[in-house]
Amino acid sequence: MPMVDIAGKTVEVDEEGYLVNLADWNKDVADYLAKEEKVDMSENHWEVVNFLREYYDEYQIAPAIRVLTKAIAKKLGPDKGNNKYLYELFPYGPAKQACKIAGLPKPTGCI
Amino acid sequence: MSDEMDMEEGGVIKKFMFVNRKAPYGTIYALEGLEVVLISAAFEQDVSMAFIDDGVYELKKGQDTKELGQKNFSPTYRALEGYDIEKLYVERESMEARGLTEDDLLVDVIVMDRAELAAKLDEQDVLISF
Secondary structure: OOEEEEOOEEEEEOOOOOEOOHHHOOHHHHHHHHHHOOOOOOHHHHHHHHHHHHHHHHHOOOOOHHHHHHHHHHHHOOOOOOHHHHHHHOOOOHHHHHHHHOOOOOOOOOO | OOOOOOOHHHOOOOEEEEEEOOOOOOOOHHHHHHHHHHHHHHHOOEEEEEEOHHHHHHHEOOOOOHHHOOOOOHHHHHHHHHHOOOEEEEEHHHHHHOOOOHHHEOOOOEEEOHHHHHHHHHHOOEEEEO
């Protein structure tokens, strides 16, 4: 597995750039992964990333996009829990990109 | 819980049941089965799960896998509701033979006796066994 140096720490990523160990995650790592994905992190991006980390903490999986959208709508309201909003933040797929930045594995069923 | 299924976009909706018979750890069946169920949710079919024999242990509260060096994936069963998979059938005889009650399980389930569950299996279009 490839290793990358982020802010003085060596972390292991898989061939697609997802963190191998969830515990390696911190804000510097997230910033690095966001840069790799060409995502400029705003407060709204962080909100989704933090939401995903909480979801993973509770259920031990990265949610499918449909499930993520629904769960965000429930917690943060319909203005944020919809595909348009989430794709504007993460153009290459909210589940895929946001999960990567959040240090989670690729969502189950995501090809 | 609704038994009505929408016929969205003219697609045919089939009844899929995933039958779980194995203890959660020791073999890969339970985890692989759960992943297949989560993936199947994307196809908008009428999905249910049955827990029979040692499969009822998959839903046991308080699983601790530290000594096994494996991930405890039992919290994921609680995510099934968000995937609209809400029909989780547990066979009463299997549960009772293992000294378990509904209170020992980490999700809401529908408990059925063997004959009722057999009839449920018979209704399905597709049965997949893990």
